[in-house]
Structures are given as structure tokens and as C-alpha cells.
Amino acid sequence: MDTTDELARRIRERGLPEAVVSLALHGGAAIHPALDLHADDVDLSGDDPTSAVLRATGADDMLPLWMTGTTTTVFSRGDGTFELWNAEDESGAWERWSDFGGVVRSLLTDLWESEVDEAQRREVAELLVPKEQVHAVLEPEER
Secondary structure (H helix, E strand, O other), rough: OOHHHHHHHHHHOOOOOOHHHHHHHHHHHHHHHHHHHHHHHOOOOOOOHHHHHHHHOOOOEEEEEEOOOOOOEEEEEOOEEEEEOOOEEOOOOOOOOOEEEEEOOOOOOHHHHHOOOOOOHHHHHHHHHOHHHHHHHHHOOOO
């Protein structure tokens, strides 16, 4: 399992925003209060949901980005997709996105469903995606 320094290095190598490093290492509240209950730091203890997901998939190309309860959002180096896995369901990824904007849109939809106000959702979006993508990621997903 990666150390926190290794995890931060791997996230930066993928060209993801620095805010994702903070999410992975310190949890959502470290970048914005609205993410407090929606993005936990990645637990690297080996006895945690993220480690369970990585063991269950057998994939060595997955980079954990954040956790929420028993789910882990990962970036797959092999094919460049982003995925949501649940430690209690080894059958496969619950969701898959072709780009980081899709992941952020899903996260912002979670905030929308939790009735986080639009201004806070926009602030989170601006931390995670380029300015030209903010409008698109703020549009809630149909679930």
C-alpha cells in the first residue's frame, strides 16, 4: 500500500488538481466544508474499504482518490477511467466515468441531493475543474 507521500506523488503525476491531493490525504473538509460528509481521506492502513477494493479487483493500476463510507473513487491508470467501487460488492465498479469532469459532476450531484446550496456547489466545482467546465459539472446527473 502506498504511503501518503507516494499517494500524493501518484495523484500529481496523473495531472489531477492539487485539491484532489488534499481530498485523498485530508478529506473533503480540508478543501471545502460542503464536502465534509461526502469525501473522506483515503485510509492506507490495509484494513479499510479502499484496501478491500484494491484487493478485490486485483488491479495494480488503481489510484484511490477519496472514500465515502464503504465506497472508494479511483482513477485507473490502465484505461484512464475513473470508477466508484464499493468494498462490500466485489462484482464490479458501481459507476465509471471517462473523465474527471464526470466524477466531479457525480460528487456535485451528491451535494445537490443533500441540499447543499448552489453557491457552495459552485465553489467546490471551481476547486476541482477548469473554469470552462464548471457549468457542465454543476448540472445534476439523472439518477
